[in-house]
Amino acid sequence: MIKGIAVKVAAAVALVSGLSACGNIEPWVKPYERQQLADPLMAANPNPVSSAYMDHVFEAREGARGALGGGGGGCGCN
Amino acid sequence: MSLARNKARILWSMVAGAALALPLVSSAGVLPDDRADALYHRYEGGGVTIQGPSVLVRKKMAEKYAVTANYYQDMITSASIDVEVSGASQYKEERDQYSLGFEYLRGKTTYNLSYTNSEENDYEAQTASFGLSQDLFGDLTTISMGFSRGADKVRNSTDPSFERDIDRWSYRVGVSQILTKSFIAAMNLEVITDEGFLNNPYRSYRYIDPNDNRRFILAQEIYPRTRTSNAVALNGRYFLPYRAVVYGGYRFFTDTWRIRADTFELGYIHPIKQQWTLEARVRYYQQDNAEFYSDLFGRVNQQNFMARDKELSTFNSMAFRIGASYEFAQTGWRFVKKGSVNLFYDRIEFKYDDFRDARVSKLLPTDPGYAPAGSEPLYEFGANVIQAFVSIWF
Numbered sequence: 013m014i015k016g017i018a019v020k021v022a023a024a025v026a027l028v029s030g031l032s033a034c035g036n037i038e039p040w041v042k043p044y045e046r047q048q049l050a051d052p053l054m055a056a057n058p059n060p061v062s063s064a065y066m067d068h069v070f071e072a073r074e075g076a077r078g079a080l081g082g083g084g085g086g087c088g089c090n
Numbered sequence: 091m092s093l094a095r096n097k098a099r100i101l102w103s104m105v106a107g108a109a110l111a112l113p114l115v116s117s118a119g120v121l122p123d124d125r126a127d128a129l130y131h132r133y134e135g136g137g138v139t140i141q142g143p144s145v146l147v148r149k150k151m152a153e154k155y156a157v158t159a160n161y162y163q164d165m166i167t168s169a170s171i172d173v174e175v176s177g178a179s180q181y182k183e184e185r186d187q188y189s190l191g192f193e194y195l196r197g198k199t200t201y202n203l204s205y206t207n208s209e210e211n212d213y214e215a216q217t218a219s220f221g222l223s224q225d226l227f228g229d230l231t232t233i234s235m236g237f238s239r240g241a242d243k244v245r246n247s248t249d250p251s252f253e254r255d256i257d258r259w260s261y262r263v264g265v266s267q268i269l270t271k272s273f274i275a276a277m278n279l280e281v282i283t284d285e286g287f288l289n290n291p292y293r294s295y296r297y298i299d300p301n302d303n304r305r306f307i308l309a310q311e312i313y314p315r316t317r318t319s320n321a322v323a324l325n326g327r328y329f330l331p332y333r334a335v336v337y338g339g340y341r342f343f344t345d346t347w348r349i350r351a352d353t354f355e356l357g358y359i360h361p362i363k364q365q366w367t368l369e370a371r372v373r374y375y376q377q378d379n380a381e382f383y384s385d386l387f388g389r390v391n392q393q394n395f396m397a398r399d400k401e402l403s404t405f406n407s408m409a410f411r412i413g414a415s416y417e418f419a420q421t422g423w424r425f426v427k428k429g430s431v432n433l434f435y436d437r438i439e440f441k442y443d444d445f446r447d448a449r450v451s452k453l454l455p456t457d458p459g460y461a462p463a464g465s466e467p468l469y470e471f472g473a474n475v476i477q478a479f480v481s482i483w484f
Contacts, residue, residue, distance in 0.1 A: 038228065039227065039228025039229070039230050040230070041230060041268050041270065041271050043228075043229075045271045046268070046271070048271055048272045048329040049268060049271070049272070049274060049329070051329065051333070051335075053329070053333070053334070053335045053359050053361065053367070054274070054327055054329055054335055056266070056274075056276070056327070059127070059432065059479070059481065060127070060146060061127035061129045061144050061145075061146040061160075061479060061481075062127075062129060062432070062434065062477050062479060064144075064160075065129065065131050065144060065162075065477060066436070066475075066477075069133060069436075069438075069475055070373075070375070070409075073401055073407070073440070074351065074375055074377065074401060074407070075343075075345070075347075075349040075351055075377050075380065075401055075402055076319075076321065076341065076343035076349070076351035076353065076375070076377060077282060077319060077321065077343070078260070078262075078280035078281075078282050078319060078320075078321035078343070079262075079278045079279060079280040079321035079322055079323040079341055079343075080278070080280075080323070081262075081264050081276060081278035081323060081325065
């Protein structure tokens with residue numbers, strides 16, 4: 013089991029390293045064009061203490077689980 | 091006695107661990123600001139009241155390291171329909187949970203580790219999580235991946251010799267993508283596997299009384315020892331031209347118990363002047379039942395696995411939210427950079443398609459509300475959820 017986990021972690025690290033090499037693609041939204049995306053209203057998870065609680069409220073009463081991406085909003089971004 | 095327990099509470103520590111870790115990796119290139127939150131939560135519905143505090147503190151050091159700590163408590167008073175049908179009386183119990191997370195930012199990659207421990211008188215859960223995220227393509231894309239390992243101990247307050255284990259594994263991957271100057275989307279995928287004693291030691295299924303088919307008899311549930319679930323979610327946030335945000339999401343879920351579920355969410359955030367922010371949200375959830383679920387089995391030991399947990403039934407829920415936040419000390423006050431006071435109210439309506447109100451067939455046949463087993467009205471209930479919290483950034 014531990015060996016299997018180690019292989020998966022190694023694969024994940026290798027994947028990230030490989031993708032890093034593609035980091036010089038020209039961004040189509042320039043850094044100076046991101047003021048709207050940087051607005052606090054666009055925060056993917058503005059209140060982690062609250063979203064973690066609401067995830068729990070729903071998960072405790074539903075069969076489905078997972079893929080919440082960090083508390084309700086799901087968007088690992090901004 | 092804990093009759094209204096469910097598998098989701100079993101999962102809570104894993105959820106909390108992920109929730110603790112993932113918000114911090116929301117942008118791989120920058121660690122979030124120092125922050126403290128103190129929340130009071132209250133859930134009331136279906137004969138159950140759960141309330142308590144949650145305190146979350148995040149602090150970074152040298153712009154490279156960050157520590158997160160969370161304390162969460164549930165104080166439960168329950169006389170749910172399951173408690174009533176079993177003939178037990180209302181019970182009270184408490185759950186305490188502690189989480190600690192650590193992050194390390196190196197270049198455009200953030201690594202995180204977290205540990206969560208949850209304890210109550212008859213249940214213990216420990217979870218360790220590891221994750222990383224990376225900004226790519228001129229920071230237009232963030233990918234993340236994570237792994238959690240959980241170990242639970244299930245006990246029974248009426249039988250001190252009873253103790254069973256559950257092992258859990260969770261694998262997550264996600265990508266978020268800036269699509270335009272005002273639109274960002276994300277996709278997350280998670281696979282969770284459980285192995286061990288997955289049912290609630292207190293909960294029963296029911297079957298028709300062979301001596302009186304208008305009545306039922308209770309027997310202890312039997313679940314499979316393994317479960318694997320898959321969930322994929324798509325989310326988006328769009329910035330409106332007049333400074334407001336609309337967001338939405340969809341999640342598709344399946345598992346090896348043949349549950350299939352859809353979750354839809356749509357929300358709107360609107361600022362008023364400098365200090366107020368209002369939010370409204372609607373969320374719809376629907377699921378099909380597990381293959382070994384039945385509201386009323388024909389006979390005892392009818393099949394290998396038998397469950398009557400309403401969370402495994404066919405049902406839907408509709409949730410409406412309104413919330414308001416007020417920012418104070420926007421220009422700073424002593425060590426505080428800014429702060430906010432927040433109040434959120436959610437109303438949730440649950441409607442079950444194959445879970446009946448078994449209290450009705452326990453009445454005397456002469457009672458006007460009586461209906462025989464299998465003909466009771468379908469169960470439904472509403473819940474009120476209140477969150478009041480204060481946040482400060484420092």
